[in-house]
Amino acid sequence: MGSKLFSCLPVRRNLFLKTLTHFCFNFSTLSEGNASNSNAPSQNLFLYFVTTRFNMSSADVAKMLKLNPTLGRLKTLDKVEQLVNMLNRHGCAEDQIANIIRTQPSLMTTSVERLLEPNIQVLKDLGLERENITKIVTSSLTPEQLDLIRKIGIQKESKMYKYVVSVVAKSRIEVLKAKINNLQLCGFSPEEALEVVRFYPSVLEISEEHVQKKMEFMFNHMGLSVDFVTKHARMFTMSLDKVMRPRFSVLRSMTAMNRAGEVKQTRIYSALKIKEAKFVAQIIEGHPESAALWTVYKNAIANVSESSKTQR
Template identity: 35%
Template sequence: MNSMFCCRVFVMNPFHFRNVFSTLAITNAHSQSLFSQFVSSKFNMFTADITRIFKINPSLQRLQTLEKVEQFVHMLDERGFSQVQIANIMRKHPNIICLSAERNLEPKIKLLEGFGFEGQTLTKLLTRNSNMLGVALENGLLPTMEFLQNVFQSQDVLVKALLRGSYLLSSNLEKTLKPSVALWEGWGFRGTGPARFVMINPRVLLLTSLTPAHIDLIHKMGGDKESKMFKFILSRVVSSRVETLEAKIENLKLCGLSAEETWQVFRANPGLLGYSKEYMGEKIKFRVNTMELPANYVVKRPTLCAISLEKTMRPRFLVWQKIKDMNDLGLSLLTVLTMTEARFVRKIIKGHPESETLLSIYQNAISSSPNCTKISTKISYFTEKPQQI
């Protein structure tokens, strides 16, 4: 029966058998190579990983000696890289495995060490972007490091910035990094300004120009170019798609705000640019439909837009509403929403005669949130240990 079934399958789809036998042949060839035997035994690397490595760097499959591979592994091992980290580097950038450790790799690592990357900072940097080891030293990595050190002013800031944006070391110095720094200097970021600006979002150093739409949004947000807030605004705007930012702005208009009132809210809370348009929409719907707040309430109190919907706004509003129904309201909604967690639980919930009812409402509202663990712990602490206000 089995042979008859196979014959039928072959007649119906002969390419199936060709693909199976090809895969088996490739797998068998991989298993016979020195490199595949080495990485499978030392790093427990799967066949799929080895196949991907051979696809990127076929020369590894034809190695007659493992001398360069072992030198590569030893070089990383003696600097504190774990086997998992070394295996990940091999998977991500197999082209650097066969480079001479003595002539190509060691000088680059020593250069990085000279700029302050040692121990854990070195392992983090190379694990995140080991491709930089394939960049030329004299005409690539060295001038790039010197240029970035001049931009960031200090070695500590350089290390922090490159750990956040390791991809900068693989970027073209003349075509990308220098024009980008010149761009930001034109926006008023001189001296230590570019360092602070790039620390917010290192990826902005990959931008060499801004679209007219981005520039228009930046001008509408306004602000002093020398202020930290302006740097934050600029970082948010240039890191986002214009269509996404405009959708967030339109969401605020849904609650009845005019275009100018919408910009007032964003100028007061530029952090809103970081929220997704869906989350912004949920907040606005809750404020308009459930809290029944007029549009000018949001304009006059823009901090409401920055309050978490699940963790703060919804649970506290439900408690405030219950107290209001009891005709025992002594505090405004804004005060209740902007209190610290500790003060809210002690003063509003524990300090009320119907504290058990209010606590039940609050806990039920929080438990429906996907991120309620930390807040629930706080509630437990404050209810178990009454403190004076």
């Protein structure tokens, strides 16, 4: 499914929108004396429409034709008119419609009645409000995607529900399944993998490689349990090199200084989630051996930077 995200702001009441019927009349009039509208080159019909209605440049037109060559062979503007009218009904202003068409030219040859409108109705049934529905336009929302949304199990009343629907709607189901399977390969059970997504859906937008690296560090170096990581999935969005590695180095050194054994999981998470200034003030500078901890912290950051240069 090749869906994209776009934002639409409410249309102002007094905003005047030219209709495509008016445009077709003007174009027909312009063609008189040379060639009839029906005999005019089809590419001229498309070119005239986007440059006149939306003031698009020739470069824009060239890109759109490259993405969807069918546009150069349009003989009527019926589907275009349906698309523009639908976007209008759902709150899109002229400049927003222009941007949608520019970035998603395939929509101009898509069946609005058979594909787009039914899918918007599905999104309405899922609980998305009108202003949010206009952010998503696709060819279809597949049964597999709907099933995945149900399996994730976020309640419609949750603030994260709309976000999950948006992520699933814009992504290919194969990609989403691969990311969930990747969590299982890293040590989660199928139920725990879905629980991770439920606690922190943003994990679906992180690459499999990054997830694997963070999982390896959290399990093998930090000693965190699967259950703890499942319930604190926010850690997947934390920087491995700028946050996790240097801060854990400080905590491990501090624990050794205090002869306190292993670093507790809750202590690790608390140190990772706070801002750097607070981490420095409370954990490093607040310790009797702050100078030694500063050295550990700076060396850890330096080692990460040097490692990044080498990998380049």
